[in-house]
Amino acid sequence: MTAELFQHQFPNGLVLLAEPMPDVQSAAFSFLIPAGAAFEPADRPGAAAMVGEWIIRGAGDRDSRSLLSVLDELGVAHSEGAQTVHTSVSAAALGKNLLPALGIFADVVRRPTLDEQEVEPIRALCLQSLRSLEDDPGSKALTELRRRHFADPWGRSAIGTVEGVTAATPDDLRAHFRRAYRPDGAILGVAGAFDWKAVKDEVARLFGDWEPGAPTEIVERPSGPSRSHIEQETQQTQIALAFPTVPVSHPDYYRARAAAAILGGYTSARLFTEVREKRGLCYSVFASYEAFRDRAAVVCYAGTAPDRAQQTLDVTLEEIRRLVSGGVNQEELDMMRAGLKSALIMQQESSMSRSGSLASDWYHLGRVRPLDEVAAALDALTPEEVGDFASGFDLDAMTILTLGPEPLQLG
Amino acid sequence: MTAELFQHQFPNGLVLLAEPMPDVQSAAFSFLIPAGAAFEPADRPGAAAMVGEWIIRGAGDRDSRSLLSVLDELGVAHSEGAQTVHTSVSAAALGKNLLPALGIFADVVRRPTLDEQEVEPIRALCLQSLRSLEDDPGSKALTELRRRHFADPWGRSAIGTVEGVTAATPDDLRAHFRRAYRPDGAILGVAGAFDWKAVKDEVARLFGDWEPGAPTEIVERPSGPSRSHIEQETQQTQIALAFPTVPVSHPDYYRARAAAAILGGYTSARLFTEVREKRGLCYSVFASYEAFRDRAAVVCYAGTAPDRAQQTLDVTLEEIRRLVSGGVNQEELDMMRAGLKSALIMQQESSMSRSGSLASDWYHLGRVRPLDEVAAALDALTPEEVGDFASGFDLDAMTILTLGPEPLQLG
Numbered sequence: 045m046t047a048e049l050f051q052h053q054f055p056n057g058l059v060l061l062a063e064p065m066p067d068v069q070s071a072a073f074s075f076l077i078p079a080g081a082a083f084e085p086a087d088r089p090g091a092a093a094m095v096g097e098w099i100i101r102g103a104g105d106r107d108s109r110s111l112l113s114v115l116d117e118l119g120v121a122h123s124e125g126a127q128t129v130h131t132s133v134s135a136a137a138l139g140k141n142l143l144p145a146l147g148i149f150a151d152v153v154r155r156p157t158l159d160e161q162e163v164e165p166i167r168a169l170c171l172q173s174l175r176s177l178e179d180d181p182g183s184k185a186l187t188e189l190r191r192r193h194f195a196d197p198w199g200r201s202a203i204g205t206v207e208g209v210t211a212a213t214p215d216d217l218r219a220h221f222r223r224a225y226r227p228d229g230a231i232l233g234v235a236g237a238f239d240w241k242a243v244k245d246e247v248a249r250l251f252g253d254w255e256p257g258a259p260t261e262i263v264e265r266p267s268g269p270s271r272s273h274i275e276q277e278t279q280q281t282q283i284a285l286a287f288p289t290v291p292v293s294h295p296d297y298y299r300a301r302a303a304a305a306i307l308g309g310y311t312s313a314r315l316f317t318e319v320r321e322k323r324g325l326c327y328s329v330f331a332s333y334e335a336f337r338d339r340a341a342v343v344c345y346a347g348t349a350p351d352r353a354q355q356t357l358d359v360t361l362e363e364i365r366r367l368v369s370g371g372v373n374q375e376e377l378d379m380m381r382a383g384l385k386s387a388l389i390m391q392q393e394s395s396m397s398r399s400g401s402l403a404s405d406w407y408h409l410g411r412v413r414p415l416d417e418v419a420a421a422l423d424a425l426t427p428e429e430v431g432d433f434a435s436g437f438d439l440d441a442m443t444i445l446t447l448g449p450e451p452l453q454l455g
Numbered sequence: 456m457t458a459e460l461f462q463h464q465f466p467n468g469l470v471l472l473a474e475p476m477p478d479v480q481s482a483a484f485s486f487l488i489p490a491g492a493a494f495e496p497a498d499r500p501g502a503a504a505m506v507g508e509w510i511i512r513g514a515g516d517r518d519s520r521s522l523l524s525v526l527d528e529l530g531v532a533h534s535e536g537a538q539t540v541h542t543s544v545s546a547a548a549l550g551k552n553l554l555p556a557l558g559i560f561a562d563v564v565r566r567p568t569l570d571e572q573e574v575e576p577i578r579a580l581c582l583q584s585l586r587s588l589e590d591d592p593g594s595k596a597l598t599e600l601r602r603r604h605f606a607d608p609w610g611r612s613a614i615g616t617v618e619g620v621t622a623a624t625p626d627d628l629r630a631h632f633r634r635a636y637r638p639d640g641a642i643l644g645v646a647g648a649f650d651w652k653a654v655k656d657e658v659a660r661l662f663g664d665w666e667p668g669a670p671t672e673i674v675e676r677p678s679g680p681s682r683s684h685i686e687q688e689t690q691q692t693q694i695a696l697a698f699p700t701v702p703v704s705h706p707d708y709y710r711a712r713a714a715a716a717i718l719g720g721y722t723s724a725r726l727f728t729e730v731r732e733k734r735g736l737c738y739s740v741f742a743s744y745e746a747f748r749d750r751a752a753v754v755c756y757a758g759t760a761p762d763r764a765q766q767t768l769d770v771t772l773e774e775i776r777r778l779v780s781g782g783v784n785q786e787e788l789d790m791m792r793a794g795l796k797s798a799l800i801m802q803q804e805s806s807m808s809r810s811g812s813l814a815s816d817w818y819h820l821g822r823v824r825p826l827d828e829v830a831a832a833l834d835a836l837t838p839e840e841v842g843d844f845a846s847g848f849d850l851d852a853m854t855i856l857t858l859g860p861e862p863l864q865l866g
Contacts, residue, residue: 067478070801101732108732112723116790119797122722137797165735168763172738175760178690181590277688279589311533312523321512321519324576327583349586352579379527386530386548390481394805 047392049402049412050240056256057228060247061402061412063235065395071236072136072395073146074403077153079131079224081204082197082262090204091212091220092126093173094166098217099225100124101162104151108162111148120145124152126202128190129336130407131224136396139237143246150250153225160214170209177203182328182347185282185447188274189343190334193286193443196265198336226257233402236395270443273451281353281448283360286341288441289333292408298421299433300333304342305380306372306430307331307363312379314363319346325356337408342437354452357444368439371431381422388415458803460813460823461651467667468639471658472813472823474646476806482647483547483806484557485814488564490542490635492615493608493673501615502623502631503537504584505577509628510636511535512573515562519573522559531556535563537613539601540747541818542635547807550648554657561661564636571625581620588614593739593758596693596858599685600754601745604697604854607676609747637668644813647806681854684862692764692859694771697752699852700744703819709832710844711744715753716791717783717841718742718774723790725774730757736767748819753848765863768855779850782842792833799826 050062084091101108115122115135122135122145133153135145177184191199232251234243289300308315308331319329326348334343344364348356391397392415405412444454461473495502512519526533526546533546533556544564546556588595602610643662645654700711719726719742730740737759745754755775759767802808803826816823855865 068804070797070804109723109728112728112732113786113790116721116723117786117793119793121794121797121801136801138800165732168735169731169738172691172735172758172760175690176593176738176758179590179592179758182587279586280583310527312520312527317520317523320580321523321576324579324583327580327587347583347587347590349583375524375528379524382528382530383532386481386532389549390532390547390807393479393481396801 050244051412052244054227054248054252056252056254057230058251058254059231059406060244061231061233061406062238062240062243063398063402064238064240065236065398068236068395069139070136070395071139071142071234071238072399073134073142074233074400075133075149075153076130076231076403076407077132077225078129078229079220080127080129081200081202082129083224083260084220085216086196087208088212088216089200089208090170091208091216092131092224093202093204094170094209094212095217095221096124096126096131097166097169098158098162099152099156099221102157102159104155106151107157111152114148115145118144128198128200128202134396134400142234142236142238143242146246147250154254156221158218158221163214163217167209167212170204171206174203174206174209181276181278181280181282181447182345185284185445186343186345188447189284189286189443189445192267192269192272192445193341194267194339196267197262198339199267223257223260227251227254228256231403231406233399233406235398235402271454272445274445274447275449276447278448280347281350281446281450281452283346283348283353283357283446284343285360285442285444286343287437287439289340289342289437291335291338291340293337296433298425299430300340301384302377302380302425302430303367303372303434304331304333305384306376307342307367308344310379310383314367315344315360318363319356319359323355323359325352325359329360335408350449353446353448357446357452364439367434368437369435372427372434374427377425377427377430381425384422385419388418461655462823463655465638465659465663467663467665468641469662469665470642470817471655472642472644472817473649473651473654474809474813475649475651476647476809479647479806480549481547481806482550482553482645482649483810484545484553485644485811486544486560486564487541487642487814487818488543488636489540489640490631491538491540492611492613493540494635494671495631496627497607498619499623499627500611500619501581502619502627503542503635504613504615505581505620505623506628506632507535507537507542508577508580509569509573510563510567510632512577513568513570515566517562518568522563525559526556529555539609539611539613545807545811553645553647553649554653557657558661565665567632569629569632574625574628578620578623581615582617585614585617585620592687592689592691592693592858593756596695596856597754597756599858600695600697600854600856603678603680603683603856604752605678605747605750607678608673609750610678634668634671638662638665639667642814642817644810644817646809646813682865683856685856685858686860687858689859691758692761692857692861692863694757694759694764694768694857695754696771696853696855697754698848698850700751700753700848702746702749702751704748707844709836710841711751712795713788713791713836713841714778714783714845715742715744716795717787718753718778719755721790721794725778726755726771729774730767730770734766734770736763736770740771746819761860764857764859768857768863775850778845779848780846783838783845785838788836788838788841792836795833796830799829
């Protein structure tokens with residue numbers, strides 16, 4: 045089950061992780077650069093996303109159109125964009141086109157044209173994106189929940205704000221590019237059909253002389269409030285809540301993942317059974333585990349009719365309290381384990397998801413977890429351990445956000 | 456590139472298609488049963504979706520909860536639901552759990568409990584689902600476009616209507632189940648790690664004595680109108696349009712796919728370049744090819760600010776007319792081809808997508824296309840052929856639907 049893994053850290057800080065998959069023809073990479081919204085100026089929310097869009101509009105000696113065309117000619121499926129911590133570039137292609145694709149994206153992240161004429165179309169695009177969030181109340185509720193639950197800048201969404209996107213000047217954007225696009229803290233995960241020596245040599249050639257950046261300091265600011273309602277004339281009331289748990293590097297990580305999954309991570313999980321199946325209160329309900337390197341949360345979501353929203357929230361909170369006070373049983377643990385182990389193996393069969401996991405593991409842990417290690421850790425869990433861990437959830441630190449025509453009693 | 460394929464048609468009509476993937480540990484199946492919205496009574500829109508939800512709530516000797524639990528214990532990722540033509544069940548698991556999963560779903564589609572107590576929670580759930588469509592204007596626009604463009608019942612969405620879901624009685628739902636869940640017309644695609652003889656024997660045991668249904672006749676009714684605006688206080692105006700093209704079984708199929716892709720199917724395609732990149736008119740714009748067995752359409756979508764919507768529509772229509780009158784060039788054809796060929800190979804590396812393709816090919820063609828055949832057909836295309844084909848698009852048969860605060864000039 046455990047595959048071969050190559051890794052190399054270049055003197056400038058760039059980490060290269062590569063896992064060959066001998067049976068596939070495709071190759072994929074996930075490139076994380078620490079240039080996400082957390083690193084944009086506090087008064088320019090959205091700048092990271094604008095830069096993420098700008099760099100793809102011409103780089104090296106290619107203009108915007110020929111850059112996209114050459115990727116299309118190589119049959120490269122790709123997506124780029126800023127997230128909270130990183131700006132990510134991910135791409136998948138036939139293995140023989142991996143090195144050409146890496147070369148193109150080296151231009152994109154190191155030598156973008158940053159043509160000022162592109163800034164207004166990009167601003168228009170980013171404003172459109174903000175506007176479409178207004179028409180997507182479920183995503184808006186989760187975005188606003190994270191903003192209130194995690195201390196700034198960790199609660200930022202890369203989508204930014206209308207004010208920030210409107211105010212950003214080309215100079216603001218260039219400053220973000222110069223400061224945040226850097227090899228120290230960048231992680232390149234590669235998986236699929238490739239030759240390790242060729243990849244390592246090409247990455248050295250493309251990125252070896254990339255200069256590290258100056259030290260940056262993140263100043264955390266408190267967020268909140270812990271209870272809020274956004275009034276909006278939606279058909280459904282959106283309920284989103286979060287409470288803190290341990291990050292991926294913590295010894296109790298697997299217990300936290302198990303507790304979140306048993307609450308709402310598979311089809312017969314507690315929230316699904318109690319809220320959806322038994323009471324038909326809503327179509328969509330889940331709990332998930334979300335993590336940054338040094339903090340994490342269990343996030344729950346439900347969207348439902350306004351006249352069922354209070355009951356949906358009450359049942360959800362009751363299930364969370366039952367998890368804290370009542371423990372979990374062996375059957376639930378077995379289901380959680382079977383689901384996560386299946387998902388692990390299926391993930392390992394996709395070059396795209398595998399490359400993403402390599403990069404994500406390094407971000408959270410500074411190393412790649414062999415799949416055997418994950419499977420063994422899941423196997424070792426007992427219901428007592430998971431129950432004991434869940435009894436320590438700090439529900440006083442819970443953030444609850446609702447969005448819809450009427451506020452709810454927030455318990 | 457072309458894999459081994461096993462196929463068998465049982466005397467009752469059920470078709471079994473199976474492609475072993477020697478290098479994976481997972482196995483997946485896609486089961487299409489001709490029990491979608493097209494086969495529900497015209498005055499009970501939503502009945503097929505309600506039945507699709509009912510069958511999973513207890514089957515064979517398992518109640519609702521133990522049915523979901525046993526699937527979770529086996530680590531089976533699954534989804535079920537009614538679509539326009541079919542009700543589909545798809546599942547992926549470790550290869551060793553394929554046969555147990557098939558056994559469970561044989562109960563689900565042949566021996567569901569259909570407990571009347573479940574009907575009200577299911578009705579509530581389906582009404583929630585309709586309500587959430589109101590909060591998702593992009594999906595609503597595409598749903599309403601299909602309803603107007605394709606003759607009924609092919610334009611139906613399985614989501615149904617509030618009236619239909621409210622009116623459906625348990626007897627209505629049972630009648631749909633008895634009439635539509637049948638082996639004749641059903642297709643089971645399997646891909647991944649399995650032993651063909653074991654799968655064939657087990658499918659014979661599970662489904663061999665399933666009785667075919669009585670003949671059914673689809674009565675087509677005209678739809679329309681071809682121009683409409685749905686007034687809704689959204690932040691974005693949604694634009695959706697469709698015009699007819701040839702289905703998958705037609706000799707010109709690859710020309711149709713190529714023309715749709717060149718219009719808006721990859722990142723440097725025409726709509727993306729003209730609407731999004733050059734003018735920043737909207738964040739999301741695309742053209743896609745959608746097909747039933749005997750009819751198909753090119754569907755275009757854009758969502759944008761109300762004050763940019765008219766220009767977005769005008770540019771989109773202009774690009775469609777340019778495709779019809781101006782042909783395509785070699786570079787565009789090469790990009791389209793590279794993208795589709797990469798996607799084909801990557802699809803072949805996933806047991807889930809491969810099982811879906813097997814079933815879909817059979818529905819459209821009555822056979823499975825070897826990937827080599829698809830690649831050869833793409834290689835043989837010339838710009839002249841694709842341009843000639845596009846010049847025959849019947850734009851007078853175009854349906855345009857907009858949704859937003861203000862109507863547009865529909866050209």
